[in-house]
Amino acid sequence: MVKNKPNQGARKTETLTLRLDPKIKYTIELMARIKRQSITSVIEAxxxxxxxxxxxxxxxEGKRETWSLSNAVSEFYTTDEAAKFINLCAFMPELLNYEEQRIWETIKATPEFWDENIESYLAPYHLRGLGFIDKFKIGAYFMSLTLHVEEHKDSRTIVPFDFVRRLPK
Structure with a gap:
């Protein structure tokens, strides 16, 4: 019987392919035997x-703190890709790579993603000088937003997102 594969959003686990030194792989295999666990369980632990x-x-709240990565993941991880991205940008901006910085700067440069008057969000994201971020709008336009940033990757300046040209899919 063939089972339908769940779509990516419904997955409970992810697949990761690694290249390991043979000695490290052997070490992991022995650890798994000693602990009577799977290789996956040993690596996860x-x-x-x-x-x-x-x-x-x-x-x-504008102040730099140092947390364990474990605590940060517990606090900021979500299965919603757009919300996960916003959390990374808002709370751990030092960890953004170049492409993520371009997307974040495009969001910051696009007034339609921000509202100073929004008072009630399920999880408010307020950034000084910008206002409240509309995470639902970013979620609706996230794929279009990433395509927009890719199209303008050679621009020396950030090009604000064009809502008229882009419709959420």
Missing amino acids: AIESAAFDLDTPVLI
């Missing part, structure tokens, strides 16, 4: 342990 000990810069 090692990552969780490392995340607990890794300091991460977090921005809270």
Whole structure:
């Protein structure tokens, strides 16, 4: 019987392909045997342990704090891709890569994504000088927004998102 694969948004786990030194792979296999766990369980436990000990810069109400990566993930992780991106931008901006910085700067340069008068969001994102971010609008336009940034990747300046040209899909 063939089972339908769930769509990406419905997945409970993700697949990761790694290239490892053969000695490290052998070490992981032996650890799994000793602990009577799967290789996946051994790797997950090692990552969780490392995340607990890794300091991460977090921005809270405009002040830089240092949290463990484990605490930051617990606080800011969500299955909603747009909200996860906004959390990274708003609370851990030092960790953005170049492409993410371009998307974030495009959002900041587009007034339609911001409203100074919004008083009630389920999870308010208020950034000084910008107002409240409309996370629902960003979610609706997120794919179009990433395409817009890709189209303007060679521009020396940030090109604000054009709502008239882009309709959410």
